[in-house]
Amino acid sequence: MFSQLKARFGSGLAVGIVGMIAIWLVGMVILPQLLMVDYSFRPNLLPADIGGPKDTYSLTNYETLFSNQIHLKIFFKTIWSSVLVTTITLLVSYPIAFYLAKVATPQKAALCLLLLIIPFWINEILRTFSWYIILAYKGPLNALLLGLGIIDRPVRFLSGDGGVLIGMVYAYILFMIFPIYNAIESLDTNQIKAARNLGAGWIRTHWRVIIPHAKPGIATGCVMTFMLAAGSYAVPALLGSPGSRWFTQIIYNWFFEGGDWNQGAAYAFILLLMCIGFIALVMRVFKVGLGDIAK
Amino acid sequence: MDSSVHLDNIIMQFGDFTAIQKTDLKIESGEFFSFLGPSGCGKTTILNMISGFLDPSEGDIKIGGQSMHNVPANKRPTSMIFQNLALFPLMTVAENIEFGLEVRGVSKSERKKASDRLLELVALQGSGDKKVSELSGGQKQRIAIARALAVEPQVLLLDEPLSALDLKLRQHMRTELKEIQRKTGITFIYITHDQGEALTMSDRVAVMSAGKIQQVADPITLYRDPHTAFVASFVGENNGVRGKVIETNDTMTTLDCGPLGALKGRTQGALQLGDEATVFIRPEHFRLQSENGMHTLQAIIEEVNFEGAYLTLNANTSTDQTLSIQLGTHQFFEALKKGAAVSLSYKEEDAIVIAGYDHV
Numbered sequence: 269m270f271s272q273l274k275a276r277f278g279s280g281l282a283v284g285i286v287g288m289i290a291i292w293l294v295g296m297v298i299l300p301q302l303l304m305v306d307y308s309f310r311p312n313l314l315p316a317d318i319g320g321p322k323d324t325y326s327l328t329n330y331e332t333l334f335s336n337q338i339h340l341k342i343f344f345k346t347i348w349s350s351v352l353v354t355t356i357t358l359l360v361s362y363p364i365a366f367y368l369a370k371v372a373t374p375q376k377a378a379l380c381l382l383l384l385i386i387p388f389w390i391n392e393i394l395r396t397f398s399w400y401i402i403l404a405y406k407g408p409l410n411a412l413l414l415g416l417g418i419i420d421r422p423v424r425f426l427s428g429d430g431g432v433l434i435g436m437v438y439a440y441i442l443f444m445i446f447p448i449y450n451a452i453e454s455l456d457t458n459q460i461k462a463a464r465n466l467g468a469g470w471i472r473t474h475w476r477v478i479i480p481h482a483k484p485g486i487a488t489g490c491v492m493t494f495m496l497a498a499g500s501y502a503v504p505a506l507l508g509s510p511g512s513r514w515f516t517q518i519i520y521n522w523f524f525e526g527g528d529w530n531q532g533a534a535y536a537f538i539l540l541l542m543c544i545g546f547i548a549l550v551m552r553v554f555k556v557g558l559g560d561i562a563k
Numbered sequence: 564m565d566s567s568v569h570l571d572n573i574i575m576q577f578g579d580f581t582a583i584q585k586t587d588l589k590i591e592s593g594e595f596f597s598f599l600g601p602s603g604c605g606k607t608t609i610l611n612m613i614s615g616f617l618d619p620s621e622g623d624i625k626i627g628g629q630s631m632h633n634v635p636a637n638k639r640p641t642s643m644i645f646q647n648l649a650l651f652p653l654m655t656v657a658e659n660i661e662f663g664l665e666v667r668g669v670s671k672s673e674r675k676k677a678s679d680r681l682l683e684l685v686a687l688q689g690s691g692d693k694k695v696s697e698l699s700g701g702q703k704q705r706i707a708i709a710r711a712l713a714v715e716p717q718v719l720l721l722d723e724p725l726s727a728l729d730l731k732l733r734q735h736m737r738t739e740l741k742e743i744q745r746k747t748g749i750t751f752i753y754i755t756h757d758q759g760e761a762l763t764m765s766d767r768v769a770v771m772s773a774g775k776i777q778q779v780a781d782p783i784t785l786y787r788d789p790h791t792a793f794v795a796s797f798v799g800e801n802n803g804v805r806g807k808v809i810e811t812n813d814t815m816t817t818l819d820c821g822p823l824g825a826l827k828g829r830t831q832g833a834l835q836l837g838d839e840a841t842v843f844i845r846p847e848h849f850r851l852q853s854e855n856g857m858h859t860l861q862a863i864i865e866e867v868n869f870e871g872a873y874l875t876l877n878a879n880t881s882t883d884q885t886l887s888i889q890l891g892t893h894q895f896f897e898a899l900k901k902g903a904a905v906s907l908s909y910k911e912e913d914a915i916v917i918a919g920y921d922h923v
Contacts, residue, residue, distance in 0.1 A: 458649035464636045465614055465643045466663035466714055476662070480653045 308533035329534035339518055339535075346515035347542055349429060350497040353436045357444045357493050358486065360437060365448035365485075366478070370457060388442060396506045399435045400426065403507065431507040432514070439503055440496050444489035451485025452478060484560035491547050498543055515539055565627040566640070566717035566750045567592045568613060573622030575608055575774075582608045583619075584775045590752060590767075592627075595744050597753040597761040600771035601797070606754045610720050613752065615639045627717055637666075642716035644724045648707040650695045656682075656706055657691030663714035681709040684743070701732045708743065718750045725760060737764055758798055762786070770794045790831065792917045795843045802886045803841040804860075805920055808834050816916040818842050822881050826858055828914030840918050846875070846889040848913040857908040862886055864903045878905060 273282040309325045317323060333339050364384075368377045387395060402409050403425035410422040425431040455478060463473040479486070504514035519539070522532030551557070568590040575583035583605045590596045598606040611617040613624055615636035624631045626640055642663070650659050658665075660681055661674040669677070682688050685705035690698070698706065704724065711719055721740075725733045741764050744751045755761050761768045762782040769779045770793070778790045789795035796803055804826060806818030816830040818840055828842045853859050862878035865885065869892070876888040876899060888907060899905065 456647065456649060458645045458647055459651060461614075461616060461636075462643070462645060462649040462651070463662070464616075465641070466710070467637045467666040468662070469637055469666075472666060477651060 304533045305537065307530045308537055310530055312528045312530045329531050330538065332531060333535060333538060339515075342513050342518060343515050343538070343542075345512075346498060346539075347546075349432065349514075350494050351546075353433055353440070353497040354490050354494045356433065357437045357441055358490060361441055361444035361448055361489065362486075365445050365482075366452055366474075368445075369449050369452035370455075370460065384442060384445065392439060392502050393506075395439065396435055396503050399431070399438065400506055403431050403434065426507055427510070427512075429508065429512045432504050432512050435503040435507040436497050436500060439500070440493045443492040443496060447485040447488040447492070448482055449485075451482040455481045483554050484556050487550055487554040487556045487560070490550050490554075494546055494550070495543055498539065498546075564717065565592050567625075567627060568718055568750060568752065569625040569628075570609070570612075571623045571625055573612065573619040573624065575605070575612065575617065576620040582774050583612075585622075586776055587622075588769065588776065588779065590750060593748050593750055595741070595751045595753065595764055595766045597755060597765040597768045598771055599755055599758055599761040599768050599798070601756055604771040605774040606771050607722060610643070610722055610752065610754050613718070614641050614643050614720055640717040641720055642711040642714050642718070643720040643722065644707050644711050646722045646724065646726060648703055648724070648727075650703060650707060650710070652695050654695070655691065656687075656693050656695060656698070659695065659706060660691075660710045660713050662710065667714070677713055678709075681713055684712070684746075685709045700728055701736065704728065704732075704736060705739075708740075712743075712747065712749075716749060718752060719744075721751065721753045723755050723757075726755075726757070733760075740764060762798070770797060772797070788831070789843070789915065789917065792841050792843075792919050795841075795915065795917055800846050800887055801843045802846065803843050803920075804884065805839070805841050808836050808838045808840055808916075811836065815911065816840070818916060823860055826860075826914070827911040828916040829912060831915050831917045834916065834918055838918055839920065840916050841920055842914050842916045844886075844909050844914045846887045848909045849886075849888045849890070849907045850909065851890065851905065851907070853906065853908040857910055858914075860886070860907045862905055862907055864899060864901055864905060867899055867901065874899070876905075878907070 270282060270286060273285060276282075277285065308329055309327070310323060311326070311328065313320075313322060333343065364380075368380055372380060401407055404410070405422050405424055405426070409425070410419075413419045414422065423430075425434070459477055459481070460473060463477045468476065499516060500514065501516045501520065504512060505517060508514065515535070516539075519532050519535045522528050522535060526532070570586050570588045570590075572585060572587045573583060574581070574585050586609075598609060600606050608617065612619050613626075613631075615631065615634060615638075618632075631639060651662065654662070657675070657678045660678040661669075664674045664677055678691055679688075682691060685708055687702060687705055687709075690702070690706075695703065695706070707724065725736050728736060737760060740751070753761070753765065762785070765782060767779060767781050768785055770777045770785065772793045778785060778794045780788075785794060785798050789798060792803065795801050804818075804820050804823060806820035806823075806826065808816055809819045809825065810817040811830060811834045814830055815827055816834050817825050817827045820826050820842070826842045828844075834840060850857070860880060862880045864876055864878050866877040868875045872892060874890045874892055876890065878886050878888060880886060886907065
């Protein structure tokens, strides 16, 4: 690695590049994380007591979660809802990705991609607020459903999990569509024709030929969507409060309202561990390696 | 079983572009039939229509007498071998072969029997558990054939399946395909731009150009009696000399070919005095010695290639047309050197006169 860089840019520049990467990795990623790990094992003390006899390492902060029924419930709700968000996003994205990759003409595909991307030029808070307006009790969606006679009284989308699910599926759909689109795009169209030609209906063609090929893309999309959903703050804060609380909101509260960074850090690490566990599980289920995901 | 294929007055249009002009053609049950033509002539479009990936804009396709209108690709009694083979890379060889049977709900043990039998047919016994990527080009080719045969199709469609193979393997596979066709008795429809493949394997060949079938005939007739200038120049090597009809009857026609004089050949189709036409002379029909009733062309040798049993010459006429000549090496050839003048003679019944010109 280094010798390649040296051959290409000369030793001065190579040292510079590697040095900057090292500073960025060590100084901005590894050290702060290690500091947080350190925090998470120590009690929350007054500045005067830090370094004193009370400042000992323990698992107390981690145990807090398991003794607090409400927090524990929200923790599992967050994991479960994120799985749900990931599943719904996958179900919505796969047909779109397949359409874009194999059905649409190049012009139509380009137009659709543009239409999908443009809303994401607006920042997440504003997009979420627009859903806040759409889903409001007296908002346009309720008006439409009432007008069509599908419901006879407005639905409270915003005080439960429904609004959060809708908001998140919308917020993270691109992270699911693009990896799957890339994967399906790389499939030789003759493979689909061959399956059809041998008598396979559409469901079997997808199940036996297209989905196996797209598996790394599907796994990448699921991992990204799950991580983003589990770590999301804005969407549940805006669309779910107060009925649906997300674990990230509790972490936030420990840090900035409780002023207990040690406790917050412990909660954050529990969430991180859970997410890593989920990734490992997804990779196991889809039988893909890290190398496939990085493609 | 009737496994004939009838292209019943089909037309294929893509927007304003007519890919296939009105075609009515019947391919007999158990026939080895080829569509031969340059790329872009519409032969793959025909294959896509028979297999159900495209619907003709007009007309109907009948397989075994049954209309294929509204029959989707996965319900047709056809099976296709793709140009790039399109084997499923994530399945084993056996899974590839068994895929069509799996779709049809055939039990696992029956499928295994079928794939073993087919692997034997294509001489690849015991390769069932291999991955597709472990096979060589020729082996992949045979697996593609086995996979297509597994569903016991009435019609096997082959889309230039040999084009990716090297010459030696290609010639070997020709024999093998012909053999498989003989054994199975399935109707083979073969698409190619390689006339060697079409002529050696087929019972009949349809020569196509620009969405139109020029001639349908057995290989010998195609070579001896081409109906159009395109077929004459596309099938086999040929020398076409243009001229105007100055004398014609049902059997023989004479053309005025300007500085090259009057050249005579057999009449093909209807010709009128004054028509523009081309006289075609095959390279192997030229002789260096003139006998009675032979026509002669004067030319200057441009290139001499000794190929063992025969010799090929390129020679330029005074009108700067390059003629290609093939001579047996038993003929006197020491004097044939670049720049030497030669008199090239041919028998008038070996040449053929066809209306019009062709750009080939």
